[in-house]
Amino acid sequence: MSLVQISGLKKYFDTVHAVDGVDLEIKQGEFLVILGPSGCGKTTLMRMIAGLEKPSAGQISIGGADVTALPPRKRGVSMVFQSYALYPHMNVFNNIAFPLRAQRREKKFDKRVIREKVEDTARLLEIDMLLDRRPRQLSGGQRQRVAIARAMVTQPAVLLLDEPLSNLDAKLRANARDELKDFQRSSDITAVFVTHDQIEAMGLGDRIVVMSEGKIQQVGTPQQIYDDPANEFVATFLGSPSMNIIASAHHKFGFRPEHFLPKTLNDNPENARIFHYFVKRVEYLGSDRLVYGYVQGHDSHLTLAKVPSNVRVSLDVETDYEFAVHYRDLKFFDQRSGARITRRNPAEAL
Ligand SMILES: Nc1ncnc2c1ncn2[C@@H]1O[C@H](COP(=O)(O)OP(=O)(O)OP(=O)(O)O)[C@@H](O)[C@H]1O
């Protein structure tokens, strides 16, 4: 069932088309990730869902009701900001209690109820021993949990998280990611999570929305987005190193570095396209060797191969090799628009 429906949503700041016609359905209980480069409109989209920004056009409905004109507090949506925006002069308890106390008169909670709700939420996020501390006395990860607790305490239908992990170091970040996912699953809340980190997106999302320049490029599961990209933007935005793209006479084609391997490793060369590959440089990265070189006939830019280190093939620099890509791993794109083209017979298309 879809909980949130967004149609034709736009936000223009003068000439900047921050969000430029977004249609999206968010399902009840899902973890939806919005992924895209800086400036593509992620925060603006979230702020419109939360009611903090007025759309230039389009509609948002939540649970079947049109909320486009409703103020934030009437939408059943909470947002966790990138900076956490905790109140520095209040302790953790008062930070979490803040949205409850700010409720309008008709929904005013008495002291006892506020205490119960704050303590329950703090327990859920395992910060119940920190309630007397001020934000500056907390680690980044703890602050993040306080910000989530504050967003959760009103029991919103939708939790919006705008890059909440970006202030954490790599190790804390991985932990926080894991905790966040566990917490979302066990509370069954619908979460929308913004990031420009593809690893985070792939790891967390039930579905991923890829955005660029205010528009949705593709919506799908992590696997669909990675294996079956809708266009050149999605194909090259996901994956590290990025997909190799080569222009031929009529179109462009692409293949991922991990699919570009010495021909000798290919057990069925009939199903593969063979390339003459001149190896320029090899980087040893522990688990993989990253190879930089040139494909014969397309030597205007570097083509990368990612060869697992446990593959015992010698790769010497300044040497020609035969490399192969399985036909199923070749993706074709329109020369001009970058849209994906499906080829019945990739062997003929090359
Ligand atoms: N209040 C504003 N006034 C004018 N332009 C704005 C305003 N808010 C955002 N923009 C512009 O709208 C575009 C989208 O901004 P937005 O903050 O939504 O991007 P983002 O995807 O969240 O980027 P980041 O990953 O850097 O946070 C940008 O070009 C930005 O400069």
Ligand SMILES: [Mg+2]
């Ligand atoms: Mg942003």
